[in-house]
Amino acid sequence: MTAAPGIPDVFRCPRRWLSFVLLPATLWAVTGRADNEACDLADLEDRLERMLELIDENYLYPEQLDYKAMIVEGLAAADEGIPDLVVTHDPALGTVRVSTCEQGLDLALGTRPAKQDALLFLTRGLGFAVRTSCYRGRFAMSCADLRDRVLRGLSETLDPHTRYLGQDDLREFKIKTQGRFAGIGIVISLAGNRLTIKQVYPNTPAARAGLQAGMIILRIDDEPVTDLGIDQAARKLRGRPGTNLVLVVEEGNGTPLRSVTLVRAEIVLPPFEAELRGTTLRLVVSKFQRGLTRDLKAELNRLAGVSYIKGILLDLRDNPGGLLEEAISLADLFLLEGEIVATKTSGGKEQRRSTASHGKDDLLLPLVVLVNDQSASASEILAAALQRNDRALVLGQTSFGKGTIQRIFQLPQQTALKMTIGEFFGPGTMPIQTHGVQPDVLMLPITVNGKGINLSQSSHRRREATLAHVLATSQPFSPRGQTRLNYLVTDAQPPRDALLELATQLVESPRDRRALLDDYYLGQLAAVERAMAEAGLDWRVDERAAPAPEVRLQLTSGSIVRQRRVTLEVLVHNHSSLPLSRYRLTCRSELPGIERELVLGRIGPAETRQAVLELDLPANLTSGVVDLTCRQADLHHDAAAVARLLLQVDIPTPTYRYTLLGQGERELHAVRWCLEGFGALPLEELRLQVRSLTPSAGKLSRDQFALGTDLDAKGCLGVEVLPGPYLWRDDLELEVLLTSASHGQLFKGRHRVSRVPHGASPLPGDRPTITVQRDASGGIPLGNPLVLRFEVEDADGIAHVVVWNGKRKIYYAGGNERTHLVKIPLSTGANYIRIRADDIRGTAHRHDLYLHHWE
Incomplete structure (x- = not known):
């Protein structure tokens, strides 16, 4: 890459550049x-x-x-x-x-x-x-x-499951299979890019400290969590027993932050939970870890001595799998005879079949199995074995579809290769890979609650078939006949509880199961009609089929979307002399998180209905071209596309300036930030977090700011740096993070703060700005390849500019080049473009583009 005209040759290479300006060579250091x-x-x-x-x-x-x-x-x-x-x-x-x-x-x-x-x-x-x-x-x-x-x-x-495991990864894998570790006793997940507590185990440090499911973790031991994945965050939560851990948590949007100090302890995760529901024993198996079958047998023998058990409800929902041998031994516990699983290894060279053997501990009670689309691997082996041997009725959703076997191969220095070495099949060579286990009774929720009405399942749920480099099964797949039932989900009756009620009836009722399912169908149909009526919708059925209506969609925001909520005006005209029954319109994008359903119910003959459909863009999207496909359906017509839109998005993002101040007799530092350009974001939900990356140089007087209350009249706030033991020797490196309660991280930057003598003039600075060139209408010029032109500016001087397409870095430029041109071949569908500019003080700015390309 050549230097821009007028720039000295010394700026051609960032290594020489940094030496030239006498800055510490730690811009990219971690x-x-x-x-x-x-x-x-x-x-x-x-x-x-x-x-x-x-x-x-x-x-x-x-x-x-x-x-x-x-x-x-x-x-x-x-x-x-x-x-x-x-x-x-x-x-x-x-x-x-x-x-x-x-x-x-x-x-x-x-x-x-x-x-x-x-x-x-x-x-x-x-x-x-x-x-x-x-x-x-x-x-x-x-x-x-x-x-x-x-x-x-x-x-x-x-494939998705073959992976090299470094030392930390291998340690993590062993913890997951053994179920013992030192930590605080919580399960975490990413909900809307925010690290959220999904579950708190009882009798653990987290439970004793009052942590609850739904709380949002903002910091772990003074480090913001916004850039951490699930595995990284889990590793930081774990540690030696007896060591302290400090979490900063938020209970909900806009609630005060809470700092919680916990002491790590050894956590033993229970592989299952047993709960008596009347005369039905519900067994929730969360993981197939070593010793599961042994421990479950012992618990069943204990319960059999004190309670009357009429049947068993085996709950495998959200069970990700685990050890193959534990799934086989647990299936053998419920089966008198029959094939459990067949496995095929490399190139079909070795095949093995596992069958059940009759034993004195076999459980012959009535059995119902619950699965969902996150029941995977070993849980699918168990469900398939019990279903195909006519031992259990399987209820729920089609399972995840992971039908491959992995083995750990040790490598030097406590590293390993986890590699796919086989495929497993249910009885009768039933393929599970990508297809999953189809339940005997497929349960389809209809949600009517305070958040709205939803009849469709999300198209963005992660399943085996959606993963990159997925392997196809080697066996033909034959769909299994099944019963399809809708069930009502309300605020008072969440989906997990609704399914438990039916499953318990199927275990306990002496009636014919077909008659029970017919009655359940009629009861749920009536319940849905009542709930729809309360929501103001006519859910009656007309058996005559009207032709599809005319649909028109229009953006209220004009040609360019400049805020995260997209509003579509919808006009539906039924030009037939027959009514439309149970009409709905669903709009979704290939970009995860953009999906919404509009339910209108009955539309009379020659009637025109007007409505508004609102969709929220994800927090990390600031500009680009977003696809939107809308489909309509009613009682007599399956979903059919009525509109395909490309939305040009250009959402203003907050910017900031900062000033470094010298003050006091010992040249103490103070940093002042001024922020602007919040657009439609309410200040009340914005927080600024500041962290010192060089604590030896000094401590911060404050590290958390609520912008709704802490900004002064000029939109500024400041933090003082209290002296550290090496104040005269070290510069100070600060990390600045701006987050929104509803949209997650907005920006993250670093500043290297040089000493400013007392009485010296304030030293101003700002973060780099990235401006993407647009056409006359304000949109991004589309073509394949995409010709991306952008400008980067920063008063401090640019160190380098990098562009990624997805996970692949495609462009690098060092020095003070202002204008950049990059040609990017686009794939059909989703393309994620990321531009990052770093200045010589270590302050970075990132600009994300999402571009949907249709052939």
Whole structure:
């Protein structure tokens, strides 16, 4: 990349640039970096060679191995650690170019490289990047972490469940299978990009401290959690027994923050819970971990001695699976005879069938099994075995569809490869992979509550068939006949409780199950009609079929969407002489989180109905082109597309300036931020968090701000830096995070604060600004490839600019170049473009684009 006209040659390479301006060379440094050390690739080469051998010898489908993809993704995975590394692949020529800020290397992969080629090209390409990078010796991670990223990137090209496990990953895997760890006793999830407590286990530090499901975790030990994934956050919550942990939590939008200090303890996760519901024993199996069947037998024997049990309800909902042998042994406990599971390993070379054997402990009570779309793997083995041997009625939703087997292969230094080595099938070679277990009774919720009316299931639920690099099953699939039932979900009757009621009746009732299901159907139909009537909708049925109506949609915001709530005006005209029954319109995008249903019920002959449909854009979307497909359906017509829209989005994001102040006799620091450009975001739900990344240089007088109350009349606020033991030696690095209660993280930046002498003039600064060029109408010019033009400005000076397309870095520019032009080939469907600019003080700005491309 050449320097812009008028810029001295010294700015061509960020490494020389930073030395030139005498700033500390830590712009991309994080804890654990490899300062001034040369990455030794010998360990990577040895481990890589061993991994490729294991894959070649043991992978389920060796004929499907794509060594070209392994090379490309393995090299590209290093780009987070090497800031100026860009890996580009030309499929037509069969070449890969490895570029750093000064040099480039072309690798001719050919049409179908072999295993030995993968080893050669990966070590050669990474070695080139390490030697020629302008950031060598100052990578954003240690050489060990860089190695792990390369091996993980390679492994993830095979299928969703094959993965290289670093030391932390392997430790995490063992914890999940053993069910014992030191922590505080909570289950966490990401809800709308916010780290949320999903469950609190009883008699744990979290329960004793008053933590509850639904609380939002903002900080773990003074570190914001916004950039942490689930696994990273879980690792931070765990630790040695007896050690302290401090959480900052929020109970709900706008509620005061609460700091909670907990003491970690050993947590033993129960693999199951037993609950008597009348004469029905409900067994909730949450995980197939070691010792499950043994412990469950003991509990059943204890309960049988004190209670009368008429039947068993086996609840496998949200069970992600676990150990194959535990699923087999638990199925054997409920079966007198019959096949449980068949497995096939690499290339079909080895096949094994597990069958039930009659034993004195077999449980022969009536049995109903509950599953949902998150019941996976080992739970699907158990459900399929009980269903196909006519031992149990399966109720719920089609399960997740994970039908592959993984094995752990140990690698040096407490690392491993978790690899898919087999596929399993239900009795009669029933394929589970991607298809799941189809329940005998498919339960479809109709929700009528305070949030609205919903008849459809979300199209963005994660299942095996939706994952990248998913493997297809090797066996043909034959759909199973099933009964479909709707059931009502209200605020007073959540979905889990509604299904429990029916399942318990099926276990306990001496009546014919078909008659019971018929009565349940009629009862739920009447309940839904009453709930719809209370919501102001006519839900009556007319058996005559009217033709599809005319539908018109119009955006109220004009051609450019500039706020997160999108409003569509809907006009539905029934031009027939017959009424439409149970009419609904559903609009959704391929971008997760954009989905809404408008239920209108009965539309009379020649009647025109007007309504408003509102959809909320996700928090991380600031600009781009969003697709929207709307489909209509009624009692007599399946969903059919009536409109496809492309929405040009340009949402203003908050910006800020900051000023560094010297004050007092000992040159104390103070930092003042002024914020503006909040658009439609209410100040009451915005929070600013500040964290010192160099505590030795001083402590912050305050680290949490509620903008609704803490901003002064000029839109500014400040924090004082109290003296630390090394104030005169160290600069201070601050991290600034702005979050919204409804939209999550809005921006995150870092400042390196140099000392400002007492009496000196204030030192102003701001974060980089990124401006994407738009056409005359205010939209992004579309084409394939996309020609993306943007400008980057910052008064402090730009260190570098990087662009990603999805997970792949596609562009790097160092120095003070202001104008950038990038050509980006678009894939059909969703394209995620990310632009990041860092200035020489370490302050970063990120601009995200979502672009939907239709052929």
